[in-house]
Amino acid sequence: MRSIRLIKSGSIQSRDRGGAADGTAEISWAISDQDGAVLPCGFGRWHEALCEPKTLTYDEVILVLDGVFGVEASDGTRVEGCPGDVIELCKGATVKYFGTNAKLFFVIN
Numbered sequence: 001m002r003s004i005r006l007i008k009s010g011s012i013q014s015r016d017r018g019g020a021a022d023g024t025a026e027i028s029w030a031i032s033d034q035d036g037a038v039l040p041c042g043f044g045r046w047h048e049a050l051c052e053p054k055t056l057t058y059d060e061v062i063l064v065l066d067g068v069f070g071v072e073a074s075d076g077t078r079v080e081g082c083p084g085d086v087i088e089l090c091k092g093a094t095v096k097y098f099g100t101n102a103k104l105f106f107v108i109n
Contacts, residue, residue, distance in 0.1 A: 007031060012043070023049035025097070041107040046099035053096050058108040060089040067101035
């Protein structure tokens with residue numbers, strides 16, 4: 001059982017998130033569930049991308065690092081976070097992500 005680990009920044013690779021028609025929507029897994037992680041997490045970049053609705057199979061917490069990042073739920077609830085803001089999403093919610101010059105850190109469980 002591992003008690004501590006360092007993930008070097010050079011090992012974190014960005015990839016297209018998928019489900020976005022225009023703009024930029026990238027994620028970079030720092031620790032993925034494929035690593036057997038209890039709390040998979042990573043980084044994202046988002047700019048003017050139109051995303052498909054997604055029903056979450058996990059709880060998610062998003063820390064906005066830069067720009068504006070937002071989430072719209074299927075019930076019409078819409079939130080926009082600025083640097084330092086935290087967005088909490090619950091398993092089972094159907095959401096669409098959006099943002100402008102956004103950089104973020106996320107954790108899922």
